[in-house]
Amino acid sequence: xxxxxxxxxxxxxxxxxxxxFSEELLLKNAKIHTATDKGxxxxxxxxxxxxxIVRIGKKIVSSRAEERDxxxxxxxxGLIAPQTQLGIVEIELIPETRDDRSDIYSAGLSxxxxxxxxxxxxxxxxxxxxxxxxxxxxxxxxxxxxxxxxSLSGSLEESLVSSNIALSASISGGEDSMAAxxxxxxxxLKLSSLVESKSYFDMHHESFLPDGVTYSARDLLALKSVAxxxxxLVVRANRASDILTLIDFAKRNNINLIIxxxxxxxxxxxxxxxxxxxxxxQPIDNIPNSFNELGSRLDNASLLxxxxxxxxxxxxxxxxxxxxxxxxxxxxxxGLPWEEALKGLTKNIADVFKxxxxxxxxxxxxxxxxxxxxxxxxxxxxxxxxxxxxxxxPTKNRSMRLRERYISQ
Amino acid sequence: xxKLIFVVLIGTFSFLLLGSKENKVFESTYDxxxxxxxxxxxxxxxxxxxxxxxxxxxLISSNxxxxxxENLPKPDGVLTINANGKWxxxxxxxxxxxxxxxxxxxxxxxxxxxxxxxxxxxxxWAEHSVWTQDPQMPLALKGGITTFHVLPxxxxxxxxxxxxxxxxxxxTVQGMKFPDAPYTLKMACxxxxxxxxxxxxxxxxxxxGNVAGYRKAWIRAQGYRNKLTExxxxxxxxxxxxxxxxxxxxxxxxxxxxxxxxxxxxHCYRGEEMAVMLxxxxxxNYKVTAFHHAIEAYKVxxxxxxxxxxAAMWADWWGFKxxxxxxxxxxxxxxDQANVGTGCAIIHSDSSVGIQRLNQEAxxxxxxxxxxxxxxxxxxxxxxxxxxxxxxxxxxxxxxSLEVGKMADVVVWDGNPFSVYTKTEKVFVDGIxxxxxxxxxxxxxxxxxxxxxxSEGDRL
Numbered sequence: 001x002x003x004x005x006x007x008x009x010x011x012x013x014x015x016x017x018x019x020x021f022s023e024e025l026l027l028k029n030a031k032i033h034t035a036t037d038k039g040x041x042x043x044x045x046x047x048x049x050x051x052x053i054v055r056i057g058k059k060i061v062s063s064r065a066e067e068r069d070x071x072x073x074x075x076x077x078g079l080i081a082p083q084t085q086l087g088i089v090e091i092e093l094i095p096e097t098r099d100d101r102s103d104i105y106s107a108g109l110s111x112x113x114x115x116x117x118x119x120x121x122x123x124x125x126x127x128x129x130x131x132x133x134x135x136x137x138x139x140x141x142x143x144x145x146x147x148x149x150x151s152l153s154g155s156l157e158e159s160l161v162s163s164n165i166a167l168s169a170s171i172s173g174g175e176d177s178m179a180a181x182x183x184x185x186x187x188x189l190k191l192s193s194l195v196e197s198k199s200y201f202d203m204h205h206e207s208f209l210p211d212g213v214t215y216s217a218r219d220l221l222a223l224k225s226v227a228x229x230x231x232x233l234v235v236r237a238n239r240a241s242d243i244l245t246l247i248d249f250a251k252r253n254n255i256n257l258i259i260x261x262x263x264x265x266x267x268x269x270x271x272x273x274x275x276x277x278x279x280x281x282q283p284i285d286n287i288p289n290s291f292n293e294l295g296s297r298l299d300n301a302s303l304l305x306x307x308x309x310x311x312x313x314x315x316x317x318x319x320x321x322x323x324x325x326x327x328x329x330x331x332x333x334x335g336l337p338w339e340e341a342l343k344g345l346t347k348n349i350a351d352v353f354k355x356x357x358x359x360x361x362x363x364x365x366x367x368x369x370x371x372x373x374x375x376x377x378x379x380x381x382x383x384x385x386x387x388x389x390x391x392x393x394p395t396k397n398r399s400m401r402l403r404e405r406y407i408s409q
Numbered sequence: 410x411x412k413l414i415f416v417v418l419i420g421t422f423s424f425l426l427l428g429s430k431e432n433k434v435f436e437s438t439y440d441x442x443x444x445x446x447x448x449x450x451x452x453x454x455x456x457x458x459x460x461x462x463x464x465x466x467x468l469i470s471s472n473x474x475x476x477x478x479e480n481l482p483k484p485d486g487v488l489t490i491n492a493n494g495k496w497x498x499x500x501x502x503x504x505x506x507x508x509x510x511x512x513x514x515x516x517x518x519x520x521x522x523x524x525x526x527x528x529x530x531x532x533x534w535a536e537h538s539v540w541t542q543d544p545q546m547p548l549a550l551k552g553g554i555t556t557f558h559v560l561p562x563x564x565x566x567x568x569x570x571x572x573x574x575x576x577x578x579x580x581t582v583q584g585m586k587f588p589d590a591p592y593t594l595k596m597a598c599x600x601x602x603x604x605x606x607x608x609x610x611x612x613x614x615x616x617x618g619n620v621a622g623y624r625k626a627w628i629r630a631q632g633y634r635n636k637l638t639e640x641x642x643x644x645x646x647x648x649x650x651x652x653x654x655x656x657x658x659x660x661x662x663x664x665x666x667x668x669x670x671x672x673x674x675x676h677c678y679r680g681e682e683m684a685v686m687l688x689x690x691x692x693x694n695y696k697v698t699a700f701h702h703a704i705e706a707y708k709v710x711x712x713x714x715x716x717x718x719x720a721a722m723w724a725d726w727w728g729f730k731x732x733x734x735x736x737x738x739x740x741x742x743x744x745d746q747a748n749v750g751t752g753c754a755i756i757h758s759d760s761s762v763g764i765q766r767l768n769q770e771a772x773x774x775x776x777x778x779x780x781x782x783x784x785x786x787x788x789x790x791x792x793x794x795x796x797x798x799x800x801x802x803x804x805x806x807x808x809x810s811l812e813v814g815k816m817a818d819v820v821v822w823d824g825n826p827f828s829v830y831t832k833t834e835k836v837f838v839d840g841i842x843x844x845x846x847x848x849x850x851x852x853x854x855x856x857x858x859x860x861x862x863x864s865e866g867d868r869l
Contacts, residue, residue: 093600093730121728287761288544288868290514295862297869319728326769329829379769379829380776399727403737406707407781 024049024065025367025390032056033076033376035347035360039339046075048367051389055363073384076342076376077360078131078368080349081321082280082314083168083234083260086125086133087115087150087159089318101139107188108218109137109145110164117150117159121319123397126152128322129376129383131368132161134353136168136234142184144168146222147234149355151368153388165353167226170236171246172261172292182245184213185235189253191215192223232256232353234280238293240267247275258312258352262304264295269307278310278352281344283336284327285316301344302335311336312352313344329377341377435536437586439575444472444817444840448483452492452821457499457795457810461788467497469817472839477811490835496826498791499811500555500818500838503764504674504721504798505701505757508546509539509559509574509582513761523562524569525605528613529626531594532658533569535561539582544868545761547844547852550576552765553826555818555838556587558802560701563597563676564605566613566622570662571595571674573802577838578853591672591803593698594662596623598677598686599732620685627693630663637664672698672803678732680708687716699801701757704733707740710747719753719801720744723763724773741771741793742778742785755801756793767794772827787827816840 025048032041034056045060046053088111090097099114115135125133131152137145149162171181191208194200195217209215215223226233233250237243238261247268250257259265262279265272272279283301288294305311313331315324328341336344343360350359357365367390374381386393447469454462456477468476468484483489510522521538524530539559549557554576561568571593574585598619607614613622636654643651665671673690677683677700690697699719700706704727706713706720713720722744727736737743745754756771758764775790792810799809808816817840824831836844836852844852858868 091728091731091734093604285762286548286765288513290516294514294868317726320725323725326829330766333830333832377829379773380827382776382780399735399737402735403707403739403743403781406710406737407739407743 022050023390024062025387026060026062026065026067027075027371028060028067028069030070030073030075030371032361033074033339033342034362035077035339035343036362038362046361046367046369048387048390051367051391053361053363053365053367056361070371074372074374074376074381075361076129076370076372077346078370078386078388079129079322079325079345079376080132080134080355080359081125081130081324082134082312082349082353083136083147084133084314084321085135085138085318086121086130086152086321087117087119087135088137090116090119090121100137102137102145103139105145105216106139106141106219107143107145107167107222108216108220109139110148111135111137111145112148112160112163115148115150115159117154117156120398122152122154123394124319124399125322126154126386126393127383127395127397127400128320129325129370129372129386130322131370131386131388132355132358133321134166134349136166142169142171142181142188143219144170149353151388153393162355164222164225164231166232166234166258167222168234168236168260171242172236172238172290178242178245182249184210186249186253188215188223189227189255192220193227195220195224226255227253229254229256232258234258234260236260238263238290238296240264240295242292243268244271247271247277250275250277261293263293263300265309266297266300266303267295269304269309272304273308278312278348279304280312280314281331282314282316282327283331284323298330299334301331301341305336305340310348310352311340311344312348313341325377326379329379332377338377435534435583435586437588438581438583439577439579439586439588440584441472441575441577441839441841444469444837446470446484446487447817447837447840448487448489449497449819449821450483450489450491451494452497453494454811455496455498455788455791455826456812457792458812459788459792461786464494467811467819469819469837469840472817472841474811474813474815474817476813490821492821495834496822496824497811498553498820498822498826499795499809500820500836501553501767501794502798502802502809503549503554503557503758503767503794504699504755504801505759506549506557506559506764507562507759508549508557508761508764509541509543510535510561512540512543513545523564525562525564528565528602528606528622529567529659530561530565530569531567531626531660531662533561534572535559535570535595536572536582536586539572539574539585541579541582541585542855542857544855544858545764546576547578547855548761549764550836550844550852551833553768553820553822553833553836554764555820555836556799556802556804556808557764558593558674558798560593560595560674563595563601566597566602566619567626567663568595568597570671573804575838577841577843578855587804591670592662592665593672593674593802594666596673596675596686598675598682599679600730601676616682620689623689624692626663627667627689627695630660630667631693633657633660634664634667666695667693669696672696672801674699674701674801676701678702678704680705683709684712687712687718698803699753699755702733702759703744704736704740707737707743708735710744710752713744714748714752717753719755719797721755721757721798721801722774723759724756724770724777738774738777739781741774742781742783745778745785745789745793746783753797753800754793755797757798768822768826768831769829772829775827787825790827
C-alpha cells in the first residue's frame with residue numbers, strides 16, 4: 001500500500017466516523033453515580049457518541065444528539081455480575097437445562113460455546129440492572145472451570161466480551177481434607193508449568209499426581225495460564241485459617257489470587273490487604289452454614305474495606321443475580337460507605353478482572369449504563385432503562401409479560 | 410371391683426384419646442416473665458390493622474398492649490422509650506420457617522425436616538425435630554421476628570404437623586411454643602413429592618399420583634373418624650363391653666383437620682394445582698388455610714379470595730425448578746388486591762437469610778405492586794408480614810397487630826422499615842426487650858455460639 005492510498009483511507013475513515021454515521025445520545029439533568037473518585041454528580045449530563053461516553057458535565061449542548069431529559073432520575077454504571085451461571089443455566093433442578101458442569105473436563109472447561117444469549121434469565125437480569133456477566137461453570141470438585149465475560153444484550157452473535165479470563169476453584173465442601181485440596185492445587189499448578197516439556201512426561205509417568213486425578217491437556221493449559229499469571233485463580237474459601245493458607249500458597253507460587261466467599265475474611269483482613277488480594281462477597285449471607293464459616297457476619301464487607309481490601313459484591317443466586325444490589329445496600333447499613341458498595345458492583349469488578357473501559361462512568365468508557373427511578377441500592381427502586389454501548393435495551397422480560405396478561409383480567 | 414378397674418381403665422383411655430385431640434401432650438411451657446410497664450412515645454406506628462399513626466404512643470403492661478394511640482397520657486414512674494419519630498410495627502411473623510429442623514450449621518446429623526420415607530407422614534410433628542440452640546433464631550430476632558411457624562419439609566404429600574413458636578431462647582421446645590396456637594398440617598403439591606417417590610419407582614411419580622395420594626389419605630381419615638364417632642355415640646354400658654378404637658397417630662392428625670382444629674398449610678406453586686387442592690378440600694369438607702410458595706397465586710387470585718385462602722409468597726425467588734418459572738414481582742400485590750382488596754397476601758421466607766429481613770422482601774413486593782398501578786401503602790404492606798400470617802396461623806386474636814389486649818410483640822426500627830438501609834433497634838416479645846441495639850448482650854447467644862470461635866467469647 002502506498003502512502004497516498006493510506007492517507008486517503010485515513011481521511012475517508014475520519015470523515016465517515018465524524019460526519020456521516022456517528023450517533024449521539026445526550027442524557028440530561030440526571031444524578032450520576034460515576035463509580036469513580038469523582039463520586040456522585042448532581043444534575044449532570046452525559047454525552048455518548050457511537051457507544052462511548054465522550055463528555056460528562058453540566059449543560060452540555062450538541063446539535064445532533066438525541067436528547068433525553070432525566071430530571072429526577074439516577075444513573076449508574078451497568079452492574080456486573082461476578083461468578084454467576086447466567087446463560088448456562090435455565091432451571092436449576094433440570095439437568096438438561098444446565099451447561100455449567102462437566103465430569104470430563106475440570107480446569108479446562110470453557111463455557112463460551114454453550115452460552116445461550118436467549119436464556120430467560122438474561123432479559124430478566126438486564127431489566128434488573130446487570131449489563132455484564134462473569135459467567136463461570138460450577139463443576140463439582142477442586143476446579144470448576146474458566147470464567148468468560150458476556151454482555152446481556154441477548155445478541156446471538158455478539159454477546160461474548162472476553163474469553164477465559166479467570167479460573168475458578170473451591171476448597172470448601174466435600175469430605176477430603178483441606179490440606180489435601182491445597183496440596184492438589186499446588187501439585188496441579190506445578191505440573192501445568194511443565195506441560196509442554198519432556199520432564200512433564202517423566203512426572204506424569206511417575207504418578208506425580210495422586211491416584212484418580214488426571215488432567216487433559218486443556219485442563220493443564222488452563223492451569224498453566226494461572227501459573228504464568230496470565231489469569232487469576234478465584235478460590236472459594238471461607239474459613240479464616242484457610243484464607244491464610246491460600247495467601248501463603250499464592251505467594252509461594254507467585255500467582256494472582258481472588259478469594260470468593262471470604263465469610264471469615266474480617267478475621268484476616270490485614271493479611272488480605274497486605275497481600276493485595278481482592279474478595280468476592282455475598283454480603284446478604286451471614287448464616288454459619290458450616291463449620292468453615294462460623295464467623296460469618298453482616299459487617300464483613302465494611303470491616304474488610306476498612307482494612308483496605310478491595311471488595312466485589314455478588315449474589316449466590318444466578319436467577320436473581322441483580323439482587324447483588326440488595327446485598328450491597330445491606331453492607332452499607334452495616335457500615336460500608338455507599339460509594340464503595342457501588343464500586344463493589346461495578347468498578348472493582350472491572351479493575352480486578354481487567355475489563356477494559358467498563359464498570360464506571362468516565363470519558364472514553366463504553367456506555368453501559370442504567371437509569372434508575374431512585375437509589376440503585378434501595379429495594380424500592382427500579383430500572384427504567386438500560387443502555388449497552390449506548391444502545392437502548394428492551395425494557396420487558398417474560399415475567400412482565402405474564403404480569404400484564406393476568407393484571408388486565 | 411373388677412368392673413370398677415375396667416371403668417377406670419376405659420376412663421383413662423378415653424382421657425388419652427380426648428387428650429390427644431386437645432393437645433395435652435407436649436404442652437407449651439412458654440413463660441416470658443412479667444414485662445412490667447413500658448411506655449413507647451413519639452413513634453410513627455404501623456399498627457398492623459391497616460392504619461398508620463404518625464405520632465403515637467404505646468403502653469405495655471404485664472406483657473400486653475394496654476393502650477395505643479395519639480396523645481396518650483404518659484403514666485408516672487414507667488420505663489419510657491422515646492422513639493424520636495422512628496417507626497414502630499408489630500412483631501414480624503414468618504409463616505414458613507425451617508429454623509430448628511434445618512438448623513445451621515447445615516449438618517446431616519441435625520437436618521430433621523423431611524421424614525421422606527413414605528408419602529403420607531401425618532403422624533410426625535415438626536416440634537420433635539426442633540433444635541432450640543439453632544443460631545439462626547437470634548439472627549431472625551434481630552430482624553424483628555417475634556413469632557415463627559416451623560414446618561416439616563415438602564418431600565411428602567402430607568408431611569406432618571407444623572408448630573408455632575415464639576422467638577425466645579429456651580432449653581426446650583415446649584418453652585418456645587406459642588401458647589394454645591392451633592396445630593397445622595403441612596401438605597405439598599407438585600414436583601417435590603413426585604420427584605422423591607417417583608425417583609424410587611414408587612407412587613406418586615406424577616401429579617395425578619399426588620392427587621390420588623391425598624384423596625386416599627382423606628378417605629382413610631373419614632373412616633377413622635366414623636369409627637371414633639360410632640364409639641363415642643355408644644351408651645356407657647356398650648362402651649364398657651366393647652373396645653375403644655386403637656389410637657392412630659397419623660389419622661388423629663388428619664381427623665383434626667376434618668374437625669377444623671388443625672390448619673392446612675399447603676406448599677403449592679401452580680395455579681391449576683391450587684384450584685385442584687381447593688376441590689379436594691371441598692370433597693372432604695376441610696379448609697385450606699394457606700398456600701405456601703404460591704408462585705402462581707396471581708393467576709388464581711380471585712379464586713383464593715373467594716375461598717378465603719391466604720397465599721404465602723416470596724418477593725422474587727424463581728427458576729430453581731420448573732414450577733417456579735412463572736414468577737412475577739407483583740404476585741403479593743395482585744393477591745392482596747383481588748376481589749376489591751379482600752385477598753390475603755403473606756410474604757414468607759423459607760430461608761434463614763430471608764427471615765432476617767421480611768420487611769425488605771415486603772418492600773420489594775409493595776413497590777412492584779405500586780409500580781404496576783396499585784396503591785398499597787406501608788400500613789397495608791406491613792400486614793403481609795404481621796396480621797395476615799397471624800390470621801393464617803390462627804393466632805390473630807393474640808398477636809400480629811398493635812391493639813389493646815394483644816401480646817406486646819413490638820419492633821422499633823431505626824428508619825422506614827420498607828428500606829434496605831433500615832435495621833431494628835429494639836425487639837419486644839411479649840413486652841420483654843429481647844433485642845436492643847445498644848445492648849451487646851442481646852440477642853442472647855445460643856449454647857452453640859459460646860466459645861465456638863474464640864474460647865473466651867461468643868460467636869460474633
